[in-house]
Every structure is written in C-alpha cells, then in structure tokens.
Amino acid sequence: MIAARAPDRRLLDDGRATRAMRWIMAIMLFLTVLAAALGLATWAATRALDSDLAGRLTVQIVEGDAAVRDRSVAAIIAALRPRPEVRAAAEVDRARLAQLLEPWLGEAGLDADLPMPAMIDVDLTTPAAAAAIERLVRGIAPQARIDAHAQWLAPVRGFIATLALLAGGLVVLVASATTLVVLLAARSGLDTHRDTIEVLHMLGSTDVQVARLFQRRIAIDTLLGGAVGTLLAVAFLIFIGSQIDRLGAEIVGGVTLRPADWAILAMMPLGFTLMATIAARMTVLGALGRRL
C-alpha cells in the first residue's frame, strides 16, 4: 500500500501552515490538560470530602462540672468501641480543641468561666449506623449533642462542589474548543495539500490510499503537537504542585492528582490524535467522493 512506504512520507509537504497547526494543537492540548487536571483534582477533593464526612460523627458533651463531663466521655467511649459499626472512637485532645475554637471564642474565652465542652470523634464503617449510635449515646448521656460532620461542613462542601462543577464546565469548554481546532486543522490541512491529493487521485490512487496518507500526516501533526503541549502542561502541573506544597495552603493542598488521573492526562493527546485521524479520513473521503 502506498501509505506504508518510506518515500511516500514525503508526499505531503511539511509546509509552514502544517507547522503552525502543530503549534496550535500543542497550545490547545496544553490548555485542555490543565483544565482536565483542575477538573480531576476538584472532583477528587469533593469525593474525598464526602467519604471523610459521611462516616464521621462528633459527640459533644456540654457540662459545667468537669468530673461529670469526663465520666460521661469515658462511658460513651467504652460503649462505642466494641460495636462493629464503629471503626474508631476517641476523645478529641483538649489542647487541640482549644486551638480549634480559639479563633471563634478568643483566648479570653478559654481560660474564663466558659465551660469547655468535651468532644468525641466517632468514625463509622457504615454511614447508615449514625442513628443507632445517636440513640446509644443519648442513653448514656442525655445532654450530649451529636453532630454528623456532613452537616457541619455542608457550606464548605457546597462551595467545593460548585468549584468542581465550574472546573468540569471548563474542561468541557476547552475540550470542545480543542476538538473544533483539531477538526479545523484537519480541514485546513486538506486544503494545503489539495493539489497533491488531486494529482494522486488522477494517477489512479484509490480514495482509501489518499485518505490513509493524509490521515497519517494529521495524526503525526496532532500527536507531535499534542505531546509537546501535554508535556508542557504536566511540567507546569508538577511545578504548581510543588509551589502548593511549599506554601502549604490547606484547602488547596487536599487537591491532588492520583496516578489514575495522571494516566487520563497522558491519554489525552492520544485521544485527540484518534479524533483528528477520524476527522481527516472523513474529510478526505467526503471531498474525494464529491469529485469524479
């Protein structure tokens, strides 16, 4: 077949327009990979938050008498630990609690008369068991307040979910734009090589021969451009990642990419190459089909 041999590689010119398209592909894949990384990371963050929250409770004992309070805490923990639906139950360290509350109540509030509540973190194996646990705790200490974390962090979760949605929208937008650019590149590449295609056609090449030649060129362009763009994007992401680690930004810190995410990003130039190839093939076959 004509497309399989070395001398045929030269058949379609490596013109300047082709090179421009290659760079545009690089730019578009750079943007797409970044958008996808943002989408994947925020989605992962939302999921992590969900799995964190769903199975966690906090039991709060508000009790002026420190001794009564500590006894209630010990009783509750003892009752919870043996149960199969409880993965872990432990009192929140008093110092840490003070630290947590500090911005809300101020240093003054802590060593003053304010009764410092005790808190028990409960980690469940199944979120559904929450109600049963609540009943159990109330049986031991009626004054206890039970908070599912999901309820606590609902506004934060809502905000992060909104972000994830926006990131997802961005991915869709940039990927659509890239798809369009790839399709346009395939069409405009056909235009660049119109004369050569015409000659091949008149010399008795079959439509499939011409299409194959052409789709290979587009595939190479997209793959080269896309690979460059993706590599730059990955390098950029790694740099950004290191900056975030360095800053230790807490909320953004939870936003990380798992190996599966990296694999998806690496697949993107291949996916777009496949799409460009199919688009080129259909464009050529369509254009040739219209002539004799």
Added chain:
Amino acid sequence: MIAARAPDRRLLDDGRATRAMRWIMAIMLFLTVLAAALGLATWAATRALDSDLAGRLTVQIVEGDAAVRDRSVAAIIAALRPRPEVRAAAEVDRARLAQLLEPWLGEAGLDADLPMPAMIDVDLTTPAAAAAIERLVRGIAPQARIDAHAQWLAPVRGFIATLALLAGGLVVLVASATTLVVLLAARSGLDTHRDTIEVLHMLGSTDVQVARLFQRRIAIDTLLGGAVGTLLAVAFLIFIGSQIDRLGAEIVGGVTLRPADWAILAMMPLGFTLMATIAARMTVLGALGRRL
C-alpha cells in the same frame, strides 16, 4: 493606495484555510474572555472582601451577668458613635447572633447555661483607627474582646486570594495561547497567500502596499472571529450569571462583574486584532525584505 480600493478586497482569497483560522480565533477569544471574566470577578471579590474587612471591628462582651453586659454595651456604643473615625456602631441583633452561632454551638447551647455574649459591629472610616478604638473600648469595659474582621476571615480570604491568583494565571495562560495562535495565524495566512504576494511584488508593489493589504485581511479575520467568540463568551457569562443568581450560591454570588470589567472584555477582540495586525505587518515586511 492599492489597499484602499474596493477591487483590491478580492486580492487575497477568502480561502478555506482562512476561514478555519477565523474560527480558531473565535474559539481562542471565547476562552480568553471567559478566563478574563473569571480573573476580573475573583479579583473584584478579593478587593471587596478586603475593603469590607479592613474597616470593621467586632467588640464582644463575654459577661455572665446580663445587666452588666447590657450596660457595657450601651456605654461603648455611646462612646463610639460621636467619634469621627467611626462610621457606625451598633449592637448585633441578639436573634441574628443566635442564628449565627447555632451551627457551632447547637440549639442546646443557646438556652442552656452558656452565657450569651453581646456583640457590637463597628464600622470605621479609616482602618488605621482600629488601635485607638480598641484602647477606648478597653477603657470602658476591660473584659471586652475586640476582633478585627480581617483576622476572623483570614483563612477564607487566603482561599479566595489563592483562587484569584489561579484565575489570574489562567488568564495569562489563555491570553498567551491566543497570542501565539494569532501570531501563527498571521504566519500561516502569509503562507496561504504566498503566490499572490509574490505576483504583487513582481508587478512593482512596494512592501508597504503588500503589507497593508495583508494586515487588513488578518485584521478582518481576527476581528470577525474574535467578535463572534467574544459575543458567545458574553452570552455564556450572562447565562452563568443568571444560573448563579437562581441558585443563590452565597460565596459565588459575591463574584460579579462591574461595568468596567465588561468594557475590558469588550475590548479584548480589538486588542487581539491590533496585535494580529502588527504581527502580520512585521511578518510580511520581514519575508519581503529577505527577497529581492
């Protein structure tokens, strides 16, 4: 001059490659305008937050005895109101305070023994006056705690600032990508019209005549493509805006575009057109300068 007359409009062909470039410009400006909108909105949000926070204090009176507490509050408000650096000072409505604290302390906490603190919102004309006000308040009620809002909301502010930074980075990335695409389009357009340019050159056109012809074509392409992209982006932003209003998402709701922002967005296709025009001119003059 050759470029100024109607028949010359036809000199550069409205080929398919040209049309592809026009669409690619549309796509890139769509993305750029969206990125810029995101950048402007988050930046505005950060600034709004800053100006909101910088000039505000909350005075908190934690006092078991309700009568003492109320007297302190009245005294402080009376002392603050006449001062020139205080724009407003008012006690926070008790019911609203309860509502605000509810998720943190629970319903149980409110009607229990917990001493309900009183709060006074103070709005300053100059943030620098905060220290003087603090001294004044402490003179009246030594047990008062004074919070500058900036301190309270520091983590939220940090998060939003990070977002604004990311959005800014996105704007820079997308704008650079668009710049590159515009430059590439100018170069590849030159390639499409190489033969025509060669003929004009040999017929005695001056370099400036050829460049003018060519840069006008690129300007038209960029302006048309860019205008379409910008219009689509603006329509998309208005749609998104209406969705956000409908959902009433609180945090995102603060993120709005001012008229000046809209003006900046509307200027973007013009800016890119100017850039494309200059790039095209320099490309043509450079290419022609290399030949006889």
Added chain:
Amino acid sequence: MANIVQFENVGLRYGTGPETLSDLSFTLRAGAFYFMTGTSGAGKTSLLKLLYLAQRPSRGVIRLFGEDAVTLPRSRLPGFRRRIGVVFQDFRLVPHLSAFDNIALPLRVAGMPEDEIDEPVREMLAWVGLKDRTNARPPTLSGGEQQRIAIARAVITRPEILVADEPTGNVDPDMAERLLHLFDSLNRLGTTVVVATHDLHLLSRIPDAQMMRIEGGRLLDPTGSLRNPHGAEAAA
C-alpha cells in the same frame, strides 16, 4: 484492431454555461496514434479530460476499454486511470517531491515494490535528458525540464492509452522531436497515443498518425474515418 475509445453524441457543459463540446462521435482504434489540433479554447483539453476520466460528459455515451465509462462506479475508476497515462497541459508536478519521486509516483500508486522502481525511473530520466537533475524539485527546474518530467511520469507505467496535452510547448524543436520519438516507441509497443498540439510541424513526424481537428467544440471529420475507423481502413 479493437476500438479502445468510443464517443457517441457526447456533449460537455461547464456549470450553466453554453456547451463547450457538442455532438462528439468518434472511435479510437487500439494501438493507433492521434494528433488533436484546434485553436486555443476550441475544447481540446476538455475532450481529453473526458478521455482521462477527469470529467463526466453532460450527455452522450463514452466507452473506454469496451466498458461504459459514464456509469462506471467510482470504485472502479482508479483501476481505469492506472491504464491511462496523462501529460497535463499545466504539468501538475508535486512541487516538494524530487524529479525522481515525481516520476516514480504512478509506480508507487500502483503498488510496485520499491526495489523495482529505481531502474525504470533512472532510465526514464536519461531518456528525457535530465539524469543530472534527479534530485531537483520542480520549482528549481526550467519550464522545459518540468514538462519533460511530466512526460516521463505519464509514460513510465507503459499505459494502454497515453494522453498528452500540448506536451512540447516549452521545449526546443530538437527536444520536441526526441519526445515525439518516445511517444512513437511507446505506440509501437501497443499504446494508443493521443497528442493535442499547436505545433503543426510535429504532425509530419508521424506519418501514420490520424488527425483530429476540433473547432468550436465540434469534431471535424470530413472523411468519416474517425466515426468509422475500420471502414476507412478497409477503403484505404
């Protein structure tokens, strides 16, 4: 001798304009040599386009290699085209391929193994006097050199029909004669040759050649020998 091409009442109209070709009825004998003449714009290239399947007629019947070429399915056209060699009036060389690769193109399209390509292409380059321009790309060749590459590309596959549209317009008379000799050799090996030309001096070089004259889109056939070649032959 068999009829390799048969036109019956063929007409050609570009778009919605007037008929460029009208009422063409003629027969080409396999293995014969034809010259086609006519003023500029008479319709020579248009007729040749019908012959090498670059254009469908707007009416009439064309039979090629004994088959109806008008209703031929698209999938069979490449096979037909490979049996026809064409020298285009505007050469149509691939500008970024070397002279060698341009000439080798039809062989590669036909799927000939790479090691069998080198020899015939080099031989062909020598024939048209361009051995020392083997690696030159068309834009760096002179007009006549380009034309010779175009001729070499058309004849390299030893096609059953050779269609040459003004093949000597850019070469000197000596070279023209040499190229005509190439066509003649090919013709002797069995190829039917159709050469459209303005150079009336070429005509005398092939005494056996048959004349076709186009005027205003119509074929002049005063002796009727184009319409009925075998009758004419018998009469001669």
Added chain:
Amino acid sequence: MANIVQFENVGLRYGTGPETLSDLSFTLRAGAFYFMTGTSGAGKTSLLKLLYLAQRPSRGVIRLFGEDAVTLPRSRLPGFRRRIGVVFQDFRLVPHLSAFDNIALPLRVAGMPEDEIDEPVREMLAWVGLKDRTNARPPTLSGGEQQRIAIARAVITRPEILVADEPTGNVDPDMAERLLHLFDSLNRLGTTVVVATHDLHLLSRIPDAQMMRIEGGRLLDPTGSLRNPHGAEAAA
C-alpha cells in the same frame, strides 16, 4: 539610440551549484526587438530573471535604464519593476481574481484611479480575443487563454521594457502571430521587447528583430553586434 540594458561579465549561480549563466556581456538598445533562443535548460529564463529584477547576479555588472541595478536599494526596485512588463513562463495569474482583475492588477498597483482602468482593460481583453471571458477565473480558462491574460497583464501599462518568456507555447499559430503583432505594435511605440521562444517560425515575422542565442549558460554573439550594438548598426 540609447542603451537601455547593459550586462558586463555577469554570472549567475543558484545556491552552491555550478554557474547557470557565465560571462554574459551584451547591450540592449532602447526601442529594439530581441528574440532569445536556446535549448531547454540553457538559461533563458534565468537571464530574463536578471533582467526583470527577480534575481541578483552572483557576479558582474547590470545597468538598467542607465543605473546600476545590482546595488540599487530595495526601496527603488518597485519603481523599476513598474517600468518592466513581464510575461512569466508559468503565467503566474492570481487564481481567485477574474480575467479582468488580473489584467487590471499592474494599473492598480501603480495607483491608477479606478475609473480610468475599465477602458484599457476591456480594450486589452478584446485584443487577446477574450472579451467573452472577462469574468472567468484562471482555473476555468484554457491554457492558451491563460497565456493571453498573462500577456495582456504584461503590456497593459505600456512598459519601457517588455520581457516575454515563451509567450506563445500554448496558443495556435494564428493566435501566436496575432500576439506577436501586439508586441510589434508596442515596440513601434518605443518599448524594448525581449521574447524568449522555442518557436523558430516566429522569428521570421519580425524582420528587424535581433537574435540572442544562449547555449549552456553562455551568450553566442558571433557578429559582436550584441556586445557593441551601435558599431554593428553603423556597419550594417
């Protein structure tokens, strides 16, 4: 009569190859008619390229309109080019412009007002016999029609020098003669004409014309009349 073109020891080398043109020394008289012949690849087009400023020589001196054309600053080249009409061997028409607009191009480049363009262009179209193809674009024209548009474009400005590279390769002998007559009329109006051609029959049509013969990149000048035109004239 003044000398309009003067070559002294001119050589041309493409890239790092051998010299395509060597030791060219000749003078063209203003208002004269020259035919240039030579085998394909001899260097005719290359010499003409030097003449119409599409190429700088690699050595030697070229004087055009009495000025040194080799060291001419770029900014003055357009002015020189507008005084030279060129029929390119490959036509170089702008494919998406109509026949009319192609012919009008040099007038527009020179900044002629639009209302003065219509008449001469239509007259020119009539001269080359293409009045009814005014709005056709080059790809829909026959080879000879394209060539005539190229000629019309070259002569429309009544240039001081007309350079025509194989201008009749695609037209029939009658049209060739007609076109030659056009060149002759222009010549009588004062234009210096240089026509490179393979068609030896054209030569006899202009009895006053001077012959230039290129062989292997060198100019044959057996009588010395090209080197010293006024001396030869005096002798004649």
